[in-house]
Amino acid sequence: MKRARAEVLSVRRLGAYHAITLVAPEIAERARPGQFISVAVPPGRAYLLRRPFWVHAASRRGGWAGTFEFAFDVRGPGTAWLARRPSHTSLDVIGPLGRAFAYPRRLRTCLLVGEGHGAAALQFLAEELRARGRRVDMLIGGATLEEVFKPIEAKRLSTNLAIVTRDGSLGDRGRVIDVLEERAARWGTEVVYAAGPRDVLRGVARFCRERRIPAQVALEERMGCGTGLCFGCAVPVARTDGTGFDHLRACVEGPVFNAARIVWDRWGGTEDAPAAPLSAG
């Protein structure tokens, strides 16, 4: 984990997302897929906490050596501020943070399942898996065409690709979970990696448990520090001895977890289905 005042090389729009490239060799050289960075917000605001983002790409060699990239959708004040950063200003960044995805030792056919900005983490993983001679299939989704993260890049990175959108504006209509079973069967998936909202990860975990396919999920939980200091990012993970569960910290013991060990019923997550209507009492 390093801290850097990183220069903003560029802020680009990518459909519904923004992508920021930063110059920070000490972070870029160390970052692996599934890890994240945290960005400090400006002083004088009514909000305080660093904002965590997946590392989407990191260049260790070549013309862009020492840079890395993250991508985000504008949700609230922090991401709105980031989206307006001019080039050549700097950001206070800590990273890389957390445990990366583990690469499979023997299994060769990998399926990467992502919805929304989660696909950003998976494309970094796809690069690394391919570099290790694994076959990469991808199943990515979003609410609309704009919310499918870098579909052309996904095409480039995968042997088989399926895209779904809720409104059918790109690929099949639906959610990634709806087509997972069929694609995994068709493509002979041996191992699954997933990133996305809670319900996607949970659906992936259920499917993989039933089929006894090993699965790793990169999850998002609200964070106080992102560095392991505060125990604010608890994820309930079953004990190996079967006596219940412990709360592990997403920021240091995660954010990548073995999907089979998460106690999904006890994990709130930060995001889920549309808000249920309110009713009194």
Add this chain to the structure above:
Amino acid sequence: MKRARAEVLSVRRLGAYHAITLVAPEIAERARPGQFISVAVPPGRAYLLRRPFWVHAASRRGGWAGTFEFAFDVRGPGTAWLARRPSHTSLDVIGPLGRAFAYPRRLRTCLLVGEGHGAAALQFLAEELRARGRRVDMLIGGATLEEVFKPIEAKRLSTNLAIVTRDGSLGDRGRVIDVLEERAARWGTEVVYAAGPRDVLRGVARFCRERRIPAQVALEERMGCGTGLCFGCAVPVARTDGTGFDHLRACVEGPVFNAARIVWDRWGGTEDAPAAPLSAG
């Protein structure tokens, strides 16, 4: 008192100050010298309160009809934010607020004494006094040449002008209080108006009481609302029956007060001499 979403016509530097011209006919038409306006700060910041500023100029006629101007020095986050406003954005402004200076009925020779940004309020007054056929003399000061507010304008507005700076970079070296006695005598001052830091106003009040010269001071006290709702801007003013004092609100019963009635020993004010060194216990 009106509220306006006022368009920023321009933000200009004036020495150490910034001046903002706003389009707000409902405020510009009503504003009189000694009154102030309050500007809302942007949402999402760690600070909340409106910032109060003297009306420096208001155009009721001519090409600039419906505009008014205020000037400020950058002190903290609110004024720093204001100094960076681009033209054609808008500000949420309430005004005009408070009681204006009263014009003398019979007396003809007016001396306007100001230090720092207080001079902004006095130049508006000078215009109005001259329009009413009074003679205007001015005594203005600042720490340095840059902090003397619009000296050329002061020259234009006054029959006699004295400028003092603490470092002697413009006019005599010293503070306005140091030369008040001599100038008032030389110029035959009949009535005094003052605006500036606490010690200046207090010095003016003492001098005028001794000489039995009527004096009005426009003072600055921290404000919660600026509209009279909160009683946050208390100024101790002697009761006319001699039984003690009451706390009057600077924002509605002031900010212009009869100097002779302020109980100076009980008024903290917002500003005074440089911080005294600290010592324990």
Add this chain to the structure above:
Amino acid sequence: MPRPLPVDLGGLALRSPIVVASGCAGTGKEVGPLLEPAGVGALVSRSITLAPRIGSAGPRVAETPSGLLWSVGLQNPGVAAFVEEELPRLVRTGVPVIVSVTGGSLEEFVAVTSRVHVAPGVVAIEAHLDRPDEELDRPSFCARPERAAEVAGAVARMSRLPVFAKLPCLLPDLGDAARSCVRAGVHGLTVAGGLPAMGVDAERGRPALGSVAGWLSGPAIRPVALRAVFDVARAVPGVPLMGGGGVTTGPEAAELLLAGAWAVQVGTATLVDPGAPARIAEGVAAYLGAHGVSSPADLRGGLRTGDGP
């Protein structure tokens, strides 16, 4: 046109659930139409004592992170002048008036109430109890639930109008205090108020306020107010409850309603923007519309605290 948002505080009908908090409504002649009376359910007067009080030395306000630190020292003209001059002006604003009564002794509370409850145009009384108890030499009437209840009960017995006991947001025994006040006969409760606080000007080595000690209000304290309202609503279900602390928008007011408030008081936000109470009421209406809820009362206490999403 904003949709009407009537609420019924146990018989006290208000046209909007948004109420201007005590000490933030002026004396009736200041902001005029900027307050937008039609959107406001009621206003609470500054707290009134028996004799006039000149209040604290300045500075009386200072900014803190997302907060307002203040100490007015209960500046007020005393109940006689208030009833004669200020109250009629408040009534003429067209906003229903709740009078805040306070004192340093039980007798003072009762004496002030006796002058106020018969004055024309007053709809309710709020007893501001988080004040030094001069009789028993305690920092606050609220330091002991029994004492808060004793005073609130005496005010309630004196008054022909509904009485709300105003309790602070931070007491180890807040639920007890609420129950005791209700048993003592108050009509309802207000849970709101600044937190005890102070400021230091490190540059000058001096307190930020002339009175040294003061109170903290504004958005900074909203999470504390939410918790207090939630706890009191559970302690005394069915009792009219006004909550307040740091509310600046409609959804934030809805948070307090969900936590159990029947109406929401708005103080600091009114100082920043006299139109805030009416704007917040519109925001509540918009929130209700978006969530398919027909009245603020249907939101009340509707927080889903069960397990799971």
Add this chain to the structure above:
Amino acid sequence: MPRPLPVDLGGLALRSPIVVASGCAGTGKEVGPLLEPAGVGALVSRSITLAPRIGSAGPRVAETPSGLLWSVGLQNPGVAAFVEEELPRLVRTGVPVIVSVTGGSLEEFVAVTSRVHVAPGVVAIEAHLDRPDEELDRPSFCARPERAAEVAGAVARMSRLPVFAKLPCLLPDLGDAARSCVRAGVHGLTVAGGLPAMGVDAERGRPALGSVAGWLSGPAIRPVALRAVFDVARAVPGVPLMGGGGVTTGPEAAELLLAGAWAVQVGTATLVDPGAPARIAEGVAAYLGAHGVSSPADLRGGLRTGDGP
């Protein structure tokens, strides 16, 4: 080179007046050099109970205006595993370690203390008293000064190390509680801690935290912490006092020292920036230099509260 800023807390010598607050220092293996140990006077461990605790359900944190709302539910491995695994790692960071002990009963406090005070590398004990009193079924040991003192006194008698009683910032009887704890034999006091609070997600009609109730920390609460430290410093002059709540800069730490703290705890700011404690210490040094004061102790309680400027 930052100037050295040693402080002496009644015999407990620290190299800097800035201390990392309990629950914000991790387990000794997380941030490594980012904490900049040389600038930090001490760190307080998370609060340790007798048995392991899995802590609250998530979400455990939420942002509020200038504040952090949290509920960790005292997740900790229990004193045995703590002494064996976590404590040695904390000690190896090179920052002097104060262990925070807590419990639901007097016996639990004493039992935890008995295991901790003999462990190598610990310089002091902090008794976290603002916890539900399961024995007497009260919301907090601090609800009554006598009870806080009883527990703090028992910890102090058990320990061979200096014991600080940690009291919350908001109690009607805070001065009494401080005096009682000192009479009961504690070495010093910590006045800090989150304020009871909660959050509501109005969009979903749900509490913001899995545990519903939580605590508020960060800049929002600084004015409340200042007041509490000021009051306690006057109640028990001469007693070592750590203050904390919302400090993020050197001048803000100086505010607490002026109000009467001997050392300043930094929690939330450490979460945002692990280098904050060291940076704040440098800021204190710069402040002292600018004001011609030679040591933090010379600032202590130096607030000029007299009349006039």
